[in-house]
Amino acid sequence: MKQIRDFAAGRIRAESRDGVGLLVIDNPERKNAVTAAMWRAIPDAVHWLCGEAGARAIVLSGAGERDFSAGADISEFPIVRKDTATARLYEADNSAAFTAVREARVPVIAAIRGICYGGGFGLAAACDLRIADDTAAFAVPAARLGLAYPADAVQDFARSLGDQMARKVLYTGAAMRAAELLARGFLLDVTAPDTLDDRVMLLAETIATNAPLSVQASKLALRAVAEVDDDLLREAEVVGASTFDSADYAEGRRAFAEKRRPAFTGE
Structure with missing residues (x-):
């Protein structure tokens, strides 16, 4: 039975069918940037998928055919990250989203195409498995914006990328292509754009039948x-x-x- 529920006014979409849950970041006009309301909605969506919706595996993706996520919506920063006090509250919501993905009862698979930057990269790093197409590009631009990345998300980078690559990512802010992260073990596989969805769904369905x-x-x-x-x-x-x-x-x-x-x- 198919079940669908929207969160954050439809900007976070959740769907479950035949044991596979879909968690979609739906803000394509801003490269699926994540607003404060969307960060707050992610834990609720994950918990709904793992609980009421009965998902046995979850696929995390960005809406549309171009981008996974450009990360946090910077246009909100003058309000939600204007100083230390507001940043702490905002980053608590970031951390809750990363934790929900990392600690989900079921495996979470990131399906990555296009831009996967900042908080989007962090969400992918919190997943159990990651598959990208060959358009994917990865970066953490925090050092170029003058802000620090949440410490718990740094741990996800260290675990998923390895110590040296995590340092490179965080210290330089430089963009990397999917092939490099495949070689480093961050990605399970890299596919052509038109086969990404099928490859990810096959993996999710295999897990869901176990x-x-x-x-x-x-x-x-x-x-x-x-x-x-x-x-x-x-x-x-x-x-x-x-x-x-x-x-x-x-x-x-x-x-x-x-x-x-x-x-x-x-x-």
Whole structure:
């Protein structure tokens, strides 16, 4: 069953169908720049997709055929980032959006085309997997604007890009092409523009057909290792152990014996 819900007056769109959730940054006339209201809406959209909408994998993309996201909407900065006090409030909303993507119960895949700058790059870095087409360009222009990037998002860059590349990205503000980030391991794959959507959806659908508890346990364990978090590791162990008493584990064994595709329910 298809479910659709709009957030931030339709600038953040969420849709779920057959276990795959779509999270769309919808501001194409400004290269999908993210306004303050859109930052605040992203956690609600992610939580809706993972909860009520029943998504088992989420695809994050920009609306239209040109850009993923140019990052934060700079036209708002004279109001929402005019000084330290307002910037702290604004960046708390940034951080909540990055956290929602990073800590989503299900894997989040970024489908990247065109501009992927600043906060857009940060959202992509918070995702589990990233696939781009060969038009994609990446940059963090914070140093050229005279502002600091949120510290938790810097951690996402360090984890996804590696130490040296993260330093280059943040210190220089220079733009990079998809091929370079593929070579560095930030991207899983680079495709032609007309095959990006199909490639991403195939990956999302493959994840969505697998046992949700198994995928959740794997994501928690990977996060625990990346964040060096013993509490998270113990949570992953609890979820992992629960799979052996699950209906899905029984279904997986039956399907293997009967040589058919399993029908997992997440229970």
